[in-house]
Amino acid sequence: MNISHFAQTRYTTKVFDPVRKIPEATLAQLCTLLRNSPSSVNSQPWHFLVASSEEGKARVAKATQDAFAFNEPKVKNAATVIVLCARTAMEPAQLAHLLEQEQADGRFASEAAKAGQDAGRNKFVNLHRFDHKDLQHWMEKQVYLALGTLLLGAATLEVDACPMEGFNAAALDAEFGLREKGLTSVVVVSLGYRSDEDFNAKLPKSRLPAQEVLTIL
Numbered sequence: 001m002n003i004s005h006f007a008q009t010r011y012t013t014k015v016f017d018p019v020r021k022i023p024e025a026t027l028a029q030l031c032t033l034l035r036n037s038p039s040s041v042n043s044q045p046w047h048f049l050v051a052s053s054e055e056g057k058a059r060v061a062k063a064t065q066d067a068f069a070f071n072e073p074k075v076k077n078a079a080t081v082i083v084l085c086a087r088t089a090m091e092p093a094q095l096a097h098l099l100e101q102e103q104a105d106g107r108f109a110s111e112a113a114k115a116g117q118d119a120g121r122n123k124f125v126n127l128h129r130f131d132h133k134d135l136q137h138w139m140e141k142q143v144y145l146a147l148g149t150l151l152l153g154a155a156t157l158e159v160d161a162c163p164m165e166g167f168n169a170a171a172l173d174a175e176f177g178l179r180e181k182g183l184t185s186v187v188v189v190s191l192g193y194r195s196d197e198d199f200n201a202k203l204p205k206s207r208l209p210a211q212e213v214l215t216i217l
């Protein structure tokens, strides 16, 4: 696989084919990408809502009204829409839960290794909670890593995508009771296949020149 080919040919799909669906096995691969995305200290401060049904997509589309109406057809006509959510807290019980999962997955050869991982994760979480006072922002940064993983991965699976920050997060959170579950929506991704009418597919990609954004030392 030539990964740079996919980086250069993937693009933000603005008009989806409303009929074509993503095969189940491909959708499962996309979910695998999300779940396996890296995160600082393996904090995994996320949850993903995956809507492929008309009803599910219509619920997500409630957050694309008024100022965000330009995104509504992208949600309704996509095959699948994924809402990437961040946690709203990182409490001791969740930190203990992460540690137990790592233990169950065979990450620790000794109790000392387990204690070290616990201490390291707590250190980073507390750094952001107390010193930088940006714990929420830090957790959202991790969600954006999952976004990047998903977008490039989708391209390699020849699935088109449209990432969207243009939605009403309060409305989306209310629709799915996210805040009550300790979650908040961060970014939405529509996935599927481009329509022949997608003007954006025909436009050339535009990026700043390599010498401007890369310094090779």
Ligand SMILES: Cc1cc2nc3c(=O)[nH]c(=O)nc-3n(C[C@H](O)[C@H](O)[C@H](O)COP(=O)(O)O)c2cc1C
Pocket (backbone or CB within 6 Å): 010, 011, 012, 013, 014, 071, 162, 163, 164, 165, 166, 167, 187, 205
């Ligand atoms: C975090 C993020 C939010 C975005 N929000 C929207 C959006 O709400 N609606 C939309 O049509 N495109 C949205 N885009 C698409 C960008 O405009 C697009 O990625 C950018 O212009 C680069 O073009 P390309 O993705 O085709 O390479 C978003 C992209 C990202 C990464």
